[in-house]
Amino acid sequence: MKKKAVKRILGIVCCMTLTMSMLAGCGSTSETAATEATQETTTADETKTEASGEAEVQEPAEAEPVEVTLGIWPEDTLADDIAMHEGFVETMKTKNPNATYTPAYYKYATDTFMPMVESGNCPTVFESWFTEPQKLIASKAVANITSELDGKGWLNSMNPSIKELLSDKDGNIYGIPRDGYALGLMLNVELFEEAGLVDADGYPLYPKTMEELAQTAKTIKDKTGAAGFVLLAKDGAGGWHFSNIAWNFGATLCIDNGDGTFTSNLNSPEAIEAMEFVKSLKWDYDVLTADPTNEDWGTGFTQLGTGNAAMYIAANDAVNQPTQVNGLPVDKLAMCAIPEGPGGQYSLFGGTPYMFSKDATPEQINAALDYIEVMGKGPSVSEDAIAGMQADAENKSAAGVPVIPRFPCWTDQAILDAEAKIIEDYGNVDTKMFQPYFDATSSEGLRSEEPGLTQDMYSELTKVLQSVITDKNADVTALMNTANDNYQKLLDDANSAN
Incomplete structure (x- = not known):
């Protein structure tokens, strides 16, 4: 079922440096010349002060705070899973200090979801089932995240059969897979x-x-x-x-x-x-x-x-x-x-997609995607993503959960290789018990x-x-x-x- 498609993740770093130099005037032997020089210097200083003030005003303002409600938080009985997610939140304080992540465990249900959406209480990110996206898309209950995925370089990394389930007729995408089954x-x-x-x-x-x-x-x-x-x-x-x-x-x-x-x-x-x-x-x-x-x-x-x-x-x-x-x-x-x-x-x-509130801003969606990346659930092999995969495997092993392969949700060979390495390093079961x-x-x-x-x-x-x-x-x-x-x-x- 695996289809290889290599997608390189590009990072663009923009730096702007403003350098100002100051020129000093020359002296005069006459009192008049000295006075004129002093006046010119004063005027120049005032001009430079005004210019400097204008430059300060034009500097980019600090990024606005972003609040993300994590409807994907583990249920209260899973203490080890909660501790793992608390670690992810700590990582995000460094990775995205402007974002605040609020736990909000939510279990999707067809009879409660739309009333929650209509009341404006939908979490920023939540889990559903693969039977639901087309209905939620048609109801305009979830956010179009195509541009955000494109910005992260994730747009063409998704298993095509899963992408189809999460897209509208125009090819816009409204979710990403947590996992398949x-x-x-x-x-x-x-x-x-x-x-x-x-x-x-x-x-x-x-x-x-x-x-x-x-x-x-x-x-x-x-x-x-x-x-x-x-x-x-x-x-x-x-x-x-x-x-x-x-x-x-x-x-x-x-x-x-x-x-x-x-x-x-x-x-x-x-x-x-x-x-x-x-x-x-x-x-x-x-x-x-x-x-x-x-x-x-x-x-x-x-x-x-x-x-x-x-x-x-x-x-x-x-x-x-x-x-x-x-x-x-x-x-x-x-x-x-x-x-x-x-x-x-x-x-x-089937499987479980991550989907996003229709009221989520682009900044909230990006912050939620960053969190998912740190969890190791996106098509990323960044240092944070690998650490998230390792934390998940360590947590499973410590909790007595079989560490076994997941369904290939992403098709990049780099992520497939990374996931295989995790299984190799952290596997805790006899694979013959699952091979059939x-x-x-x-x-x-x-x-x-x-x-x-x-x-x-x-x-x-x-x-x-x-x-x-x-x-x-x-x-x-x-x-x-x-x-x-x-x-x-x-x-x-x-x-x-x-």
């Missing part, structure tokens, strides 16, 4: 060991097909008592995970008609087959956690990290969740691809999220998941037909509004 399957190796599902070298015997997923989950449940698999069915994350399962059964859930309209396809035979499989995990295999309708993105990691479940659909950018946040030893986490289904093997590609995942997600099996009101589609699918998990006699076909109709109406309404 591809969904895979996280494994609690302790439970695999307890169930006897490891090879002679201790590596987990992970499932390669959907049928093997069900069988492996059942073996773990029978031998350990823990859930074999975490299924989410509380909120939109349930539909998000299900969409990837459905792809592996051959489904396409939304059809782009090419004219700005979309057709719902939630009731295709392949999508129905995928939902029947999910239903069987509950009623035929009995391998799920006690109540999937109470499982969301965060609780899924809790179940995995605390040993209450053995497998969970997740991505490489969240390896801190089962480990640092929920206590799983760093050497007891492994990852593999989402198992292949009748329709093939696919992994949902990276092998799969570097292939042609990556798919971006479905088009057309994606979050609404996830919501409709979650309603079906809740029904099939709580009702053994639920009619999957009828439920998917209803979801399809509901989703199509939302698509049609959105098209009419445009």
Whole structure:
């Protein structure tokens, strides 16, 4: 997936020096000449004083203070991460002394973001999801940062597939990637060991097909008592995970008609087959956690990290969740691809962008980009950027978080080499525990999220998941037909509004 594009970062330093020289007059033997000379000297001094005063007035004024609200600040429970960011703030006091950085942890949510924007309380910089930028751009809720990226020399360094997600139809850019991800399957190796599902070298015997997923989950449940698999069915994350399962059964859930309209396809035979499989995990295999309708993105990691479940659909950018946040030893986490289904093997590609308040000034945007550079998250190999990467890796290692490669968000070979060196120097896990995942997600099996009101589609699918998990006699076909109709109406309404 890597495309090499070399972009040199140019720095322009302008210096202006104003040098003034003074000439002294000559003396006279006559009193009159001396008086005239004195008067001339006085006049010259006054003239020079006035000129000097004018020069002082014309000197550039001190830069205006800039206030940046960091909606990317770590949550209160992550003390080590907060300490790392406090170090970044200290660095910025030297790098950009005119800027003040105010912590403001913010977790993006579709139902709270626009009211926050309308009230003028949006942080200068915040994180979102890759499903959101086009909607936020169309709503004029975020800032166009094209000129600022151009000024930093970052404009052409972004992975083209990511840049497209963050751009409008005219090519203006509204965000930069924090990181990318591809969904895979996280494994609690302790439970695999307890169930006897490891090879002679201790590596987990992970499932390669959907049928093997069900069988492996059942073996773990029978031998350990823990859930074999975490299924989410509380909120939109349930539909998000299900969409990837459905792809592996051959489904396409939304059809782009090419004219700005979309057709719902939630009731295709392949999508129905995928939902029947999910239903069987509950009623035929009995391998799920006690109540999937109470499982969301965060609780899924809790179940995995605390040993209450053995497998969970997740991505490489969240390896801190089962480990640092929920206590799983760093050497007891492994990852593999989402198992292949009748329709093939696919992994949902997405990620987290940094985006900027529509009310942010160019000075605030530049100051925020400087902060991101110091974090080591931009396409920079400056001394500060490398120090930020090292601090991040050191923090992960100390906190028991796997130090593993991130998805290539930037394409400059210099940044790719720098990131590889960080992994080489700070890696703290057996790479074979993650190799099956990276092998799969570097292939042609990556798919971006479905088009057309994606979050609404996830919501409709979650309603079906809740029904099939709580009702053994639920009619999957009828439920998917209803979801399809509901989703199509939302698509049609959105098209009419445009």
